[in-house]
Amino acid sequence: MDQDRFARLLDRYFDESLTPGERQEFEQLLLGSSEARQVFWERARFHSLLREFGERSWGAQLAAQPEAVRASFFMRVKHWLGALYDSHVGWAIATILVVFVGYHFGFRRSPESAEPTTSAIAVLTQAVDAQWADHGNPRAIGSSLSPGWLKLKTGMVQVEFISGARVILEGPAELQLVSPMEAFCRAGKLTAEVPPPAHGFKVRSPGATVIDLGTAFGLNVQKSGDAVVQVLRGEVEVHRGSSQRGLVEGQGVHVGADGSMDDVGDVADSAYPSSELLAQRAAQGWQRKRNAWLAATKKFSADPALAIHYTFEEPSTWSRVLHNGAKNTPVQTDGSIVGCRWGEGHWPGKRALEFHGVTDRVRFNLPGEYEAMTMAAWVRVDSLDLDLTGLMMAEGWGKGALHWQFTRKGTVRLGVHDARDFDSPPVITPDRYGQWVHLAVVCDRATGHVSHYLDGQPISSEPMKLRVPIKIGNAELGSWSPSVRQDQRPIRNLAGSMDEFFLFTRALSDGEVRELYQAADAIF
């Protein structure tokens, strides 16, 4: 193969400039030589890397430009994102991709050991008024983070690396998580707290590398690439090329984009985002969230089809009853707590019930027969070791009964007596253990569908034929009793927590399920 000739044709191909004759020649070379195909992919990868670079740098330039130019950029992005997010299908795609991608990248079984692995190197532990520039959806508190960018437009977030290092970042900022011991800050202000097990934790800026030798430093990287490093406690090393400087508490340097390194005077600690400020703003955020949640739930409790709403907000942790907050409920439908202990819910100050032992459960009774049903719950699953784990299980398995449960594979299953089992894709994979999720399921005889939802977004919908009405009767949250009178009972108890539960006797729309989720999402 004439390599120079092939390289020339390849360049013409990437620049959309092949003549018909050249195209034929190019195709013959590709078909005839595996070496040519190999070179094709190598060069194509670099070609698409250039395009990715171009798209990103264009986005960055636009951000610094006037409204009108930016508008045209967003029109273009909206072109495909819009179609994706505006439609229900789009939400489903987004979610299913999250699920698949999460499964295949975040958690993958290696063939030799069959032991699950994770690429997560950090976790988002606080986010106040956070708006992300790189994320279609807000990131919820508790999200695990794999290597990659965090681009924060506004707000303040706290990231805890698995090494023990903790970074508080204030927007606008761009931080790349590189490894448990390294991050790269392209722009923005941060404070890094580095305890002994994470000594040597590095933060790079475009001009310098800061290595922490103990405790805390502040870093402020300007758009120009200039950076100021300030030691808040302990000591750090600042590297720039081959030169290096040690700094101790109170000292700071300005590292110019031109390579200069000058001392700066003592800057007040308050120039950098602190834990105290974050805690203060977070507390205000939670209070706002709580008020917004209470206001939103008022709207739902007026719904005549709302049969059960457990808020888990009992006045005392001595309470062994979950009060039903639904207004139009037919009879007494309070839940009886068996075994469960009180714990913290999906935001600080929110109460939750913890399910651990085989007897832990909440029992309730819902009389009547229904044409449709929607259930929604905030749940934290700690593990799925059992073949089946109960979420809301009708006692026994009679005509019209529903069993809302998890399988060991991490799928959410709605078992409908007289119909069949309806499984979602796997969503509670090991990398999601310990994280709060919002789950919902709609079972509707009229349209003949069962649909599952995760965090307000549809993840599956399947046709259902059900000849009898839905009946719940005696039922349990977090466990299952085939019959309380039976001596030996299968174990399907939940290992985890729950802090809100809704049951409607009608089918909610996709939009309504999303509202249920948004009313209480862990985003401040």
Place this chain on the structure above:
Amino acid sequence: MLFVQHTPAIRGFVIALMPDFSRVDDIIQETFLTVTRKAAEFEIGSNFVGWACTIARYKVLETGRQKGRTQPLSNEVIESLCACEPEPVENGEEKLHLLAECMKSLAPQSRRAIELRYQQAHKPAEIARQIGWTAEAVYVALSRARTALRECVERKLAEGAS
């Protein structure tokens, strides 16, 4: 969202088979729609990116069949290329970072040509018009700049590794 982080692999695959950047977004969007519809057919444990790329390949072939649109490569060639696609490389973020550094070492006019091609998605004829060169000069500039950048990134990667 998580998938946004992993779109580059599928995107890179589509860009290789469809050099017209303006059609890439549509193909990716349609790929996602099909991936959703066929989610049930996906076998857990197999390669998701590989599966999505198979779907993307059909979408590339489909757009080629649309009226008035030409396909950059014939079906036969696309099939043979897909039979041997090597594993996607890692360090994407690091390479982008190095690329930004390497970009600085380009001559201003070459950098401008690369920007017009990869940032603004212009074709060489339009680039020639904007910077007042002949089309042939643009081809040469783009080709040399690509080679220089590729070598620069590889060199820096090797330095970082040693």
